[in-house]
């Protein structure tokens with residue numbers, strides 16, 4: 001049997017996981033001397049590259065001495081937390097990264113809790129020790145406290161610490177030591193992480209934790225072999241989560257090495273490999289011995305906490321910019337997503353209306369953004385949290401919120417959060433004039449909060465949050481305090497009229513933008529909606545006024561990204577998403593309709 005170690009790299013967002021994996025690939029000699037690769041090579045899809053974050057967990061393998069080390073890089077953003085939990089079942093230990101200044105953050109807690117509960121062996125890597133603000137002693141203490149609070153076993157509590165600057169390929173066991181390379185990380189992996197259990201001579205049991213799709217071979221299931229040996233061409237039995245058994249055949253067996261995948265003939269217990277040839281494979285399925293099929297425990301998938309409705313775009317500008325606009329196309333695409341993305345759920349709620357549930361706004365934005373790029377056009381409604389009954393009590397999701405704010409601004413932020421039913425848990429000075437304040441808050445109250453928070457902290461505040469649990473419903477919370485500037489007409493915007501409107505709030509559109517009746521062109525500075533005419537030209541007159549035309553100075557419109565717009569909209573508003581534009585609109589386009597509907601359902 002070959003010597004194998006299986007690890008996952010876990011941490012809060014941006015603490016340097018993917019960068020560390022780069023270093024592991026590099027320093028193990030897995031990248032050839034002349035092999036070209038990008039920074040953060042594992043962040044391979046377009047959105048990951050653009051945003052600089054990991055969205056999907058991905059696995060790779062390296063060789064160190066005579067060991068094969070399978071490494072799974074995981075996403076750190078809370079919305080993708082479901083991925084991490086699944087991945088943790090596949091490995092025998094983890095590298096937990098923690099930023100040498102930021103310390104323990106909400107998602108550090110989330111992933112550590114899961115990891116400790118599953119009994120995995122941790123190696124703690126305090127990363128970014130090169131930062132001038134690094135405070136490794138405080139951060140190490142925070143990690144010890146965290147593990148103690150979470151009932152780590154003695155063995156887990158005894159974790160090794162490695163100090164690293166992953167970006168520079170530096171690591172060492174003591175801060176006082178001279179800078180070394182990643183050898184101490186490799187050694188810790190082979191010495192501290194247990195070898196995989198299981199026996200190559202037992203009947204095959206291999207659990208699928210991620211799906212991939214290849215245009216040539218179709219659906220691919222990436223899985224960890226817990227028992228047995230598998231050969232290319234083997235007949236197998238696929239044990240589904242619902243208990244069904246489906247016969248299948250391994251048409252291709254795929255191994256991993258660095259950024260490459262290659263066909264292999266055989267793999268055995270302990271390893272992580274991919275199978276092709278089973279079109280019905282889903283995450284959580286067990287690939288079993290055909291004669292003696294025994295399913296492994298199904299995977300617990302984190303429940304969604306948030307829903308939005310995707311619907312056919314029915315705005316007056318519909319169908320002009322996108323290629324795929326019909327209900328059928330939309331349904332097919334969303335169903336395809338659910339096939340590979342187990343953390344999301346889909347429900348058809350009406351003609352051309354699809355309720356998509358997930359873990360957070362970013363997860364939903366990523367899906368919407370991918371669809372835009374594939375030439376889809378659709379509308380999205382305001383995100384709503386999932387409310388459910390637990391033992392007869394109406395409950396809603398709660399989040400752990402951590403904010404870092406300049407001291408002199410903290411009062412205002414605390415007051416605002418109080419109105420949103422946040423409960424303050426702690427407050428600590430962070431040095432450099434910042435305070436770190438922790439809250440527990442209904443997830444509902446966080447929708448739309450980020451924009452407000454950035455305004456309140458003049459863009460200097462940092463906020464992070466992560467799901468805690470469902471708790472009893474808290475009643476109404478403060479929401480957007482501004483109304484919308486709504487166009488009363490259709491046409492192309494003119495500078496003259498925008499100039500008049502910009503005193504009323506903040507514009508979201510510039511000149512010569514196509515608008516329609518009911519489209520939102522900006523934010524009103526008061527709490528009610530204001531109907532405006534953005535296409536009105538200057539009245540014709542025979543006398544040319546002296547230079548007045550040139551005096552029109554427009555403030556550049558606020559750029560509403562998909563995320564920002566999604567956070568901003570209210571229940572009676574929609575986002576219109578096309579490959580070219582993101583427009584915000586009222587659900588009911590005419591003022592009459594809006595009046596009629598607001599009378600019917602007083603809010």
Ligand SMILES: Nc1nc2c(ncn2[C@@H]2O[C@H](COP(=O)(O)OP(=O)(O)OP(=O)(O)O)[C@@H](O)[C@H]2O)c(=O)[nH]1
Nearest residue numbers: 013014015016017018019053054076128165166167
């Ligand atoms: N100063 C400093 N910056 C680092 C170090 N390691 C990583 N970074 C930077 O931190 C940022 C985030 O790095 P990533 O590797 O993408 O972090 P991640 O944990 O994979 O992020 P997610 O996958 O989105 O959770 C990048 O800008 C890196 O260049 C380090 O040792 N020192």
Ligand SMILES: [Mg+2]
Nearest residue numbers: 017018053054
């Ligand atoms: Mg990453």
